[in-house]
Amino acid sequence: MSDDLQLLVSFFKALADESRLRIIGVLAAREATGGELAALLDLKPPTVTHHLAKLRELGLVARRVEGTTHHYRLVPERVEALAKQVLSSETVAATDATLDHDAYAQKVLRSFTDGETILSIPTSRRKRDVLLAWLVERLPEGEDLPELALNALIQRHHPDTAALRRELVCSGFLTRERSVYRRAPKPTDDPAQRG
Amino acid sequence: MSDDLQLLVSFFKALADESRLRIIGVLAAREATGGELAALLDLKPPTVTHHLAKLRELGLVARRVEGTTHHYRLVPERVEALAKQVLSSETVAATDATLDHDAYAQKVLRSFTDGETILSIPTSRRKRDVLLAWLVERLPEGEDLPELALNALIQRHHPDTAALRRELVCSGFLTRERSVYRRAPKPTDDPAQRG
DNA sequence: CATCTAATTTGATATATATTAAATTAGACG
């Protein structure tokens, strides 16, 4: 997992607890000792220690020790810095390094091919499209392909040449003019474009 | 718990999970179906459903059903609205309705008085101060108090008048000039002021 | 209608963590 994503998760986890939010609420107004927080929030001291440890881990809260008494205060700069960082990441994306945009296609191809030949043709439109996109990549680009030549090429991957040829045209991967076939130009990488 | 605080907790909980953040990461770029998300994030469909349900609960994600296929998309307005609301509350305060700022004092007083008489005098400086503040409230304000009169008043609450009188002066609750005592003006409500 | 697919629901399991009692640490004070 990316460090960025990890930080995001930690930040949200730190704030995803009622007791900790209430502690922050108190500390936003003023410094307080552990005992005060316990009394104010009606929690036992160990509970307060536990939560303060989590908040200190992220640097959201700082401690000043004075004898046996520990004074806690919010670190507003840190809160603000994290909040800012989070807002910039949030909608934009933990996306980048984290995921493989072709994972779905790869998964489909692993199920329906052995890398070279087609084991079976998926019934599902979505999966079939993945397979056809894979197949068309194995045909020469920019060449006129008479039906017999095309059949021979498809035959290398699957015996049912007629069905696959029809599907390739139907789904827009091939064009046909006067019984001569040709690879269609790719529209876009965005799968949302093909319905 | 206040609704405001409850919403805050829900919001942070919704985002305090790696899988959900990654889902949001994908949906920030484009719409996706459940199966795609499962393949992209390497999770099983039930897991994806589970997380999407949580995100939809808060309105962060919306669903469009098309046959047996469910398309999910982020609701950026909702994300932004919540983020804005959260930032305004965050440092400022879940404080208000949630806590009783006198809780600590009340707790101390319940332990060391029966409401009128002092059961015992706390050794702890902090607690003793709470008790002395309570005691001084029971003395007349703006009056000169000769030592004997003061003793009589203190006597109503505890027999050890000498000790309490000394503490009241020492902690600044009373002033003494030429053996005549008087309530000191309150400095501030902030307990941090007295140390 | 039988079948296939996408998604959800259900049920089970495992992990995380909030809470607190009990024990421990460490400073203050006489």
Next chain:
DNA sequence: CGTCTAATTTAATATATATCAAATTAGATG
């Protein structure tokens, strides 16, 4: 030093929830 206090650490428990297999639902398709 012994005691008192504030806080922490430890250990135990309870609750929440992330995950996924199995069963179920509902639409599409032949």
